[in-house]
Amino acid sequence: MRRSRILQSVLGVCLALGLAVSFAAATPAAFAASAGSAAPGTGSPLVFGLLLVGPYNDKGYSQAQYEGGRYVEEKLPGSKMIYLDQVNPTDRPGVTIPQAVDDMAAKGARLVIAGSDDMRDGILEAAVRHPEMTFIHVSGDDVLTGKAPKNLGNLFAKIEYGKMMAGFAAAMTTKTGKIGYLGPLVNDETRRVANAAYLGARYAWEHVRGKKPGELTFKVSWIGFWFNIPGVTADPNQMAGAFFDQGFDVVISGLDAPEALIVAGSRREAGADVYALPYVYKPACELAPTACLGVPYFNWGPPFLIIAREVAAGTFVPAFAWLPPDFADMNDADKSPVGFLPGPALSAENRKALDVFSAALGSGAVDMYAGPLDYQDGTVFVPAGRAATDREQWYCPQLLRGMQGKSAAK
Template sequence: MRRAPTTLAALALCLALAAPALAADKPLTFGMLLVGPYNDKGYSQAQYEGGKYVEEHVPGAKMLYLDKLNPADRPGVTVPQVVDDLAAKGATLIFAGSDDMKDGIREAAEQHPELTFVHISGDDVLTGKAPKNLGNVFSKMEYAKMMAGFSAAMTTQTGKIGFLGPLINDETRRLADAAYLGARYAWEKVRGQKPEALSFKVTWIGFWFNIPGVTSDPNQVAGSFFDQGYDVVISGIDTPEALTVAAARRKAGADVHALPYDFKQACDSAPEACLGVPYFNWGPALLPIVKDVVAGTWKPSFVWLSPDFAALNDPDKSPVGFLPGQGLSAESKKALDQFTADLGSGKVDLFAGPLTYQDGTVFVPAGRTATDKELWFCPQLLKGMEGASASK
């Protein structure tokens, strides 16, 4: 992660050198496959805006996007088909935005060796399944989730923090774990409280958003957290129920807070109830990839970008951000800034051992830090957290 600035510098150099060649080249057209609506105020909109950012910053670049690319919204339409269309329209670089495009984008990459493919959130390079023209990119949302957990633990009066989880997979377990680590740090190291006095509970609703009849109702789950004395709820789902419920409880006189997810402006709907929001900022994450492809220097790799801790909410710099909300006290905010700085400097490394999974097996032994691969494939919640590690 500390390599990032150097890479950028190198990139800039390459770009400067390649600039004359670029001008002669025909402008780049890239495709963007979004799983949800391009204007969902969440996961997909963040990617769409990232694409727009690239269009602005790479002269002549043009984005073709297709949103709602999922079997429910577009029955019978598969990723390879759309890639055929995009290729026919001149796209030479394709971004696929979601985990559920994993097989489709790999198949398309095999069928179109002349194009470049980047699967956001995928891990085919890590697992060795990727063809030569397919790379992965993702941002380390874990750090922003740590900050979310940190803010929650700084604020809670009862020592009880709820985590409103979506469906259970490696990514969501990882993020819940990160939030827990941030909360535990704040609780023990900053507030100096007893470890056993902190309760961190994860409840999974079953999907990224509420599907009546299929998932648990997130309103109900958030409400029952507050009923049981949990006074901060961290949301891991795509929709803002946790914050909405918290705002309603505040109106009724309860001193509760929540942290939404995904979208930078998510706090705006209920500012006093909001402690902050972890969000994606794809512009600075995608731009170097596009520039590499234009320059012909792109190599397939598994890129997992860390935030720019010094410029966390700078749209031109950090691929992941955490925007503190009005609900966070000035004191806590100060502690958070210190925490962010410590994470950036490496003074605090919450993925350092010893860390243990829920069932007692060792995650990271004492004396070293988890590798990306160990982090990425996350089989369980951590010891000390309540909640299911797998769906039954």
Template sequence: MSRILLRFALLVLLTGAVTSFAAGKELVFGMLLVGPYNDHGWSQAHYEGGRYLERKIPGARMIYIDKVNPADRPGVTVPMVVDDLVDKGATLIVANSDDMKDGIREAALQHPEVKFVHISGDDVLTGKAPENLSNLMGRMVYGKMMAGFTAALKSRSGRIAYLGPLINDETRRLAVAAWLGARYAWTEVLGKPADQLRFKVSWIGFWFNIPGVTADPNQVVRNFFDSGYDVVLSGIDTTEAIVVAQQKRLEGQDVFALPYDYVGSCQTAPEACLGVPYFNWGPEYVKLARSVLDGTWKQRWIWAGPDWKDINDPDTSAVGFLPGPALDVVNKERLQAFITGLGDGSIQLFRGPLDYQDGTPFLKAGEIADDKKIWYMQQLLKGMEGPSK
């Protein structure tokens, strides 16, 4: 009798061990997307990153919820969605919008056993984040430099426009990077005088169009093209810039645009697309998920850069630039040389002297900006047009 009991006990222990081992291998990965999962922009890039994670880590499963913003889902709050994801077994949760900063911090405090990643935030830098909350962002300044560079090569009028979302450190940083890239192409590659390049930034008020609340990006882009700007750089989550550019091309205007965020966004309007600076979230997601699985998670502020060996390597590069169908061979070669220069450090665009828009110095002559100085971009730079705050 006692032997039977012993065997039974052993069996129970064994099955318990096996199931807990299997459970240890499973990872439910929650994702809060601010826009639609198929927006050909910011949110889709994250969605694809999540799918990449599922492919790379066996047993990983993503549960995502898109359009998490008060305009699309009134009454739905970030902590509420997180509660639900935790109920469903999520142990790693990513919030993909700057807009979710307060909500995800609140949720992280409510669920200390779950790990959280806030994209584009700085709570770790400012010390506001609890231990289970990390920040992740890609070094998109490089992507934007390439975008600006390409735009200037193709601009005949020397008038480049930047379709900005709302105004904050991140968006100023990216607009500045695009302008630096454009200025470099204009003066160093094309050899034209700097004062013949105009770079205008217009902000619509949010990351995507909210009718009645933001300015309509379609209208803003149309205005750019109608007032002599011939290349528009998109800084928003969605693809209005290339869509309108394509329409204008059909009307006979020789104009171009560059979308943003998502590697496949040129497909929306290929003839008008010069290229796209994009995020490749997958590899960093995999690293974060592995750290949760093997217990090595540590709170971190991650600003992941391109893999300079191949900025378009889907397994290693967090930021890339994919030339579009509208970019010709000569300019592709110029772009490649530029990328090589950025990678080996021979081209350093965040080098002084550079002044803020109001004339106060951003970088003294010869000074190279450190990460914090670039991250917390206080104003647009002198030479750019458009409001800084």
């Protein structure tokens, strides 16, 4: 999201204290004052639970969180992770979040991290049921809305910056001027990150390549869930292939798994000049390196570790934490919660341009959320003369003007 100089300078302090940027203030103390009292702790070795929406080895979103949990076990002496993956109605029909939490509580868990937006209602119910435990809902906002009990916090990272860089790399590379975006289900988060990719692409197209806005096509297609479920979602392999068949030569993925990149790799092996950018999992480019322009990814280890340490010590104060990258080194595995790893297929010239763009984002010299910006239906997102607030960015009702694709599921 929009990165102010204040937010950039406070990142190190926020990470050190386990808190981050709120919509109201940029100080950890402000979070603590508004979020309630600290959850109880015993100082004993921590058992913590992790609920994953997809397979723990999906080479995507869930695996990134799973590896974040393993990072905690490595760094926090005596800690132990309990995890349950594929926590969704299709893969585990009849299994509820409160039931899963009850089981983790019986195994000694004092902290439970729910990894997906879809777990919102269930983790809220579980937190009320278990006031003696601490809960983190990744991507949620119940602290902001006032629904959260005092033992429930929210955590997310500003992956939008990584998406801007993905869009930038795509627009610098495309020869046809047609970029496809493969999206999951439709909600505020997924529209928000798709918009970020478009803004990065538009910036590269117009300000670096000097092209006319109308000559860039940026089309979003949604599969219906975070990852492919045969018979339930649209097939992402077919949808990525359809993009390439229609002359789109770069596809940016917003899915939890890497199908778009695998399809691009297969097409390149057959002689097609196409590329893709996977999502959320740092090593994803290894699946098809000749097709991979780069990957924006979450690095959950550092924020999970900060939370786990404080829960173990009894000092954690649940809050709404939306962590920006550490632009000093976005790929520092021990610091930055968001990264972008340039892929082998990104040319040296375009990588240099991407480095300049990244530095401009980090310094605040370039603000992708400076107005004027409009939504698809013509309503104003950000008027001229100012930039979008974090709240305006977080709650994202539509795709932006200039993008093709639906802003709603129906």
